Amino acid sequence: MKATASVVVVTYRRPEHLRTCLTHLAALHTAPEQITVVDGSPDERTAQIVRGEFPRVAYLRNELGPGTTAESRQIGFAATIGDVIAYVDDDAFVEPDWLDELLRPYDDPDVVGVGGRTLNGLEGEESKGVGHIGLLMPDGTLTGNFAADSGQVIKVDHLLGANMSFRRSAIEAVDGIRGNYPGTCMCEESDISLRLGRAGGRLVFAPRAVVHHLGAPYGIGGKRFDRRWLYYSRRNHVVMLVRIYGWRDPILGRYLATALRSQGEYMRLAGNRLRGRDVEGATPWRAPVGAAAALTRSAAELCGVLAGLPSAVKALRTDRRADRSRQGIQPALTTART
Amino acid sequence: MRVSAYVLVADPAFLRESILAYYDRVDRIVLSYDETSTSWTGTPLPVAECLGLIESVDTEHKCVRAPGRYARLGHHPLENDTFQRQCALAEASDGADWVLQLDTDEVVLDAARFFRALRRAEATGSSGLDFPARWLYAHVGRRCYLEASSRFWRARGGYPGPVAVRAGTRLVQARQAEVPLYRVDLRPWNTDPSHHHLSSVHETVPLDSAIAHYSWVRDDETMRRKFGWSGHTDAYSKPEVYRRWVARQRHPVRTVLTTPFRRDDWFRLARVPEARGASL
Numbered sequence: 001m002k003a004t005a006s007v008v009v010v011t012y013r014r015p016e017h018l019r020t021c022l023t024h025l026a027a028l029h030t031a032p033e034q035i036t037v038v039d040g041s042p043d044e045r046t047a048q049i050v051r052g053e054f055p056r057v058a059y060l061r062n063e064l065g066p067g068t069t070a071e072s073r074q075i076g077f078a079a080t081i082g083d084v085i086a087y088v089d090d091d092a093f094v095e096p097d098w099l100d101e102l103l104r105p106y107d108d109p110d111v112v113g114v115g116g117r118t119l120n121g122l123e124g125e126e127s128k129g130v131g132h133i134g135l136l137m138p139d140g141t142l143t144g145n146f147a148a149d150s151g152q153v154i155k156v157d158h159l160l161g162a163n164m165s166f167r168r169s170a171i172e173a174v175d176g177i178r179g180n181y182p183g184t185c186m187c188e189e190s191d192i193s194l195r196l197g198r199a200g201g202r203l204v205f206a207p208r209a210v211v212h213h214l215g216a217p218y219g220i221g222g223k224r225f226d227r228r229w230l231y232y233s234r235r236n237h238v239v240m241l242v243r244i245y246g247w248r249d250p251i252l253g254r255y256l257a258t259a260l261r262s263q264g265e266y267m268r269l270a271g272n273r274l275r276g277r278d279v280e281g282a283t284p285w286r287a288p289v290g291a292a293a294a295l296t297r298s299a300a301e302l303c304g305v306l307a308g309l310p311s312a313v314k315a316l317r318t319d320r321r322a323d324r325s326r327q328g329i330q331p332a333l334t335t336a337r338t
Numbered sequence: 339m340r341v342s343a344y345v346l347v348a349d350p351a352f353l354r355e356s357i358l359a360y361y362d363r364v365d366r367i368v369l370s371y372d373e374t375s376t377s378w379t380g381t382p383l384p385v386a387e388c389l390g391l392i393e394s395v396d397t398e399h400k401c402v403r404a405p406g407r408y409a410r411l412g413h414h415p416l417e418n419d420t421f422q423r424q425c426a427l428a429e430a431s432d433g434a435d436w437v438l439q440l441d442t443d444e445v446v447l448d449a450a451r452f453f454r455a456l457r458r459a460e461a462t463g464s465s466g467l468d469f470p471a472r473w474l475y476a477h478v479g480r481r482c483y484l485e486a487s488s489r490f491w492r493a494r495g496g497y498p499g500p501v502a503v504r505a506g507t508r509l510v511q512a513r514q515a516e517v518p519l520y521r522v523d524l525r526p527w528n529t530d531p532s533h534h535h536l537s538s539v540h541e542t543v544p545l546d547s548a549i550a551h552y553s554w555v556r557d558d559e560t561m562r563r564k565f566g567w568s569g570h571t572d573a574y575s576k577p578e579v580y581r582r583w584v585a586r587q588r589h590p591v592r593t594v595l596t597t598p599f600r601r602d603d604w605f606r607l608a609r610v611p612e613a614r615g616a617s618l
Contacts, residue, residue, distance in 0.1 A: 131464035131518030138526035138542045150463035205463075254526050261527070262536065 003106045005099060005165070006034040006082030010062075010072035011090035015045040017214065022054045024093040030100050033082045038062050038072040069161070070179040070188030077168075077177055084114075086165035087189075092118065092211040101209035102165050105153055112170035112201030113193060115159030116209025118146045133205055134158050134193075140241060140255025142190055149207045156205045158193035163211045166192065170201050175326060178243070180315045183232030187240045194244050227300035234259060234301045238308025239315050259305050266298035339460055340365055341453075341502075343438035344404075344426035347371035347388045351560060352443045352552050354391055355613040359446040360438060363453055367401045370426035376409035378418035381563070388442075404429050419512045431505035436460070436467075438502050439513050440549070444471060445613040448547035455541055456502055459520030462540070466519040467502040470495025470529070470543065471551040475605060476587040483555065484590050487606035489598050493545050494529040495522075501549065524548060550610050554583060 007025060011018045018037065025035055035054075039046045040062040050059045060079055062072040077085050086102055088094060098116065105114045115134065119125065129145025134156030136142055146160040171177065174195045181188045193203055241252050273290035341364045345357065348371065357367065369392060375385040392401055408422040423439065430437045436456060446452045452469060459467045473486040473496040488494050499513025507515045520540050523529055528537040556564060561583065565575055582603075586593040590607060597604045 129518075131459075131462055131520060132538060132540075133463065135462065135540065138539055140526075143538070152463065154463040155461040258527070265536070 003083040003103055003167075004081075005032040005084045005086050005103055006036065006080035007032045007086045007088060007099070008036050008038060008073065008076030008080060009088055009090055010038045010040075010069055010076060011046055012040045012066060012069070012072075013043070013046075014090045015041075015049050017091040018046060019049050019053065020093055021088065021090050022050070022057060024095075025088070026054070027096055028094065028099050029096045030103075032086070032099060034058060034080055036060060036076050036080055038076045040065065040068060040072055067182040067184075067186075068179065069186050070177055070181045070191075073161075073188065074177040074179065077171060083168055084165050085168055085171065087161060087163075088211060089162040089213065091214040092162040093214070095210045095212075098163075098209050098211060101206050105204050105206055106167065108202075110202045111167070111204055112196050113159055113164065113166045113203040114209070115146065115156065115164040115203070115205050116211065117149065117205075117207050118160050118163045118211050118213045120147055120213050122147070134160070134203075136194060138251075138254065139258040140237075140251045141258055142237075146205075150205060151207065153204050153206050156193075156203050157197055158190040159203060159205075161186070161189035162213050163209065164189055164193075166196065167201075170196055170199075174199055175322075178319070180318055181236045181239065183236065184229045186232070187236040191240050191244065194240070198244060227297060230297055230300040231304040231307070234304030235308040235311060238305060239312045242308075242312035243315055243319060256305065259301065263298045263302065266294050266301075270294040270298075339436060339457060340434045341436045341438065341456070342366040342368065342430045342434040342505075343440065344368040344370055344423070344430040345392075345440075345442055346422060346426065347385055347392070347442070348377065348383045349442050349564065350384055350388050350391055351556055352445060352613075353388055354395055355445045356440060356442045357392065357395055359449055359613060360440070360452075361395065361398075361400065363449060364400065364438060365434065366430065367396075368404050368426050368430040369401050370404050370406065370408075370422055370429070372408045372422075373405035374407070374409060378409060378413075378415040378422075380409060380411050402429075416512060420509055423513060424509050427503070427507065427509065431507075434505045436502050437505055437507075439499070440501055441498075441551075443552045443555075444501070445550045445552070447550055447611050447613060448543070451543050451547045452549075455520065455522050455543070458541065459502070462520060463518070464520035464540075465504045465507060465517035466500030466515055468497050468519045468521045469501050469549055470497070470522060470524050471501075471549040472496070472545070472608070472610065473551050473553055474610065475554045476583065476590070477555045478587065478590040478607070481609050481612065483608055483610055484586060484593060484605045485608040485610075487597070487604050487608075488529070488531070489604050491594070491597065491604075491606040492529070493524050493606075493608070494531065495524050495548060496551060497530055497533065498551075546611050550613065558584070 009021055036058040037050050038060045047059055050057050060075055062075055064071050102114050102116055105111045125147035126149045129148045130150055132143040133145045133148050133150055136157040142158055177192050197203055241255055245251050270291040274287050276287050343364045345367055347369050371385045375383045377383050406425055408418055410418055427437055456467050475484040477483055500519055503515055507517055509515050522541045522543055523539040524545055526539055526542055528535055593605050594607055
């Protein structure tokens with residue numbers, strides 16, 4: 001029997017993009033069982049568009065505020081019924097055969113997650129990074145390259161949140177999508193992917209399941225890939241590795257070493273800028289400003305790595321508490337008090 | 339996954355060990371050689387001796403002879419190298435998904451890991467497999483070699499080109515091809531100084547699982563002849579290259595101790611596990 005699908009769109013203050021996203025979803029060759037929007041916006045504009053223009057789309061609220069995309073995904077998962085939950089970002093527009101292509105690999109019962117290509121409109125992105133799509137490398141880093149056309153369905157270690165899907169039973173078996181990944185580079189999609197892989201599931205990349213990703217400005221403000229993004233990418237990556245592999249796994253140490261090693265590139269860039277090699281228009285003040293800009297990016301990353309360590313301790317505690325409550329075991333202290 | 343291999347038949351040293359290491363895991367081995375037993379530079383090659391050796395290990399009749407005219411003296415040796423490989427690769431691609439392109443002095447010491455990496459390369463959509471080779475410079479004692487290393491004696495992988503490619507790949511120079519590579523290394527970070535230090539590593543293997551490349555492990559006479567037929571003959575035929583090799587072989591400890599003070603040519607002393615069918 002063919003798997004049924006529910007589509008979940010998580011959104012935060014991007015009503016116009018969401019409208020286009022839902023318009024594309026309505027034009028799918030095969031309609032999903034449900035389309036659900038999970039909205040964390042503080043205003044009513046998104047709700048008005050969904051209720052007014054897309055009456056068949058379910059609308060849910062996430063009241064936790066900005067930076068809680070992971071929680072929105074879990075809300076969407078909990079409220080849907082499809083055998084497969086497909087996630088698409090509010091600024092990602094699906095092609096008409098997207099869902100058919102995404103569901104095809106689920107004919108193999110070992111497949112627990114399927115992602116597709118996310119095109120960003122960049123020149124040459126179809127061929128860049130083939131062979132390096134969605135992998136966890138031995139140095140603890142993750143590769144992206146989700147725009148690359150592998151030409152065939154391939155095995156991956158993690159998926160991109162803008163265009164990914166999971167088998168419901170597999171997500172249930174690993175206790176759902178975990179939150180506690182704040183900021184603008186959340187890692188929650190990698191977290192669920194890697195946990196499913198660690199549990200023995202197979203994740204694949206289906207290059208013909210295509211979405212066009214606009215890369216809209218963040219609803220919480222700021223530019224894409226700014227220093228805040230660098231900070232959160234490092235912080236959340238450390239947290240994710242600790243939560244999945246623990247403190248003793250060598251992958252954490254390797255990642256920390258890799259993060260430090262990669263700062264050398266910023267130092268080199270700053271040096272080049274100081275020597276006037278990498279700055280256009282050689283006005284005297286541009287060289288030191290350019291060098292300082294490169295160094296602040298390095299500082300953002302290093303702060304992110306450092307912040308990741310105590311955050312990981314906190315996240316682990318939260319995970320343990322959640323595990324205990326799921327198992328119906330009250331912490332000893334709480335029991336003593338009652 | 340159907341795997342075949344091609345072999346450039348020219349050098350009898352380590353030929354037996356090299357083929358035996360993967361013989362039972364491939365469907366077919368294409369034997370490419372010049373029909374006049376002449377090298378890319380015009381020197382004579384011991385082709386008949388090599389074919390005899392191969393016949394003795396080819397118990398399942400997997401080897402297919404593919405003679406051709408590859409001693410094109412009007413061309414640069416490296417061009418001839420590429421041309422002969424491309425012909426052999428085309429022949430080996432017939433009915434295969436992947437083709438091994440190992441030189442006959444390269445011995446896969448851990449075939450299980452090697453073929454596991456090849457399957458992973460296939461699974462990730464890569465079109466070539468880069469697997470680390472230990473570049474052995476001289477044999478200085480029982481299973482002990484002078485081996486190329488980092489400046490401070492750390493093990494390093496050598497990558498003369500992908501050791502396996504998808505069938506039908508076009509080579510650009512010698513074994514090299516501009517295709518997405520699945521890179522296996524000895525550490526999570528690149529160990530080969532000739533690659534960018536931030537080059538991606540897909541997978542790591544222990545040192546004993548690397549390919550043993552007995553590149554310069556020969557007796558004096560063979561080494562002199564090899565310098566003549568090699569694709570790199572321009573560089574190797576300079577007298578100081580041979581003199582240096584002889585001196586370093588005679589004084590391995592001195593060679594190792596002076597390593598950090600040289601600009602390049604860094605060595606360490608290392609033991610290499612014995613290959614299947616080894617005759618050393």
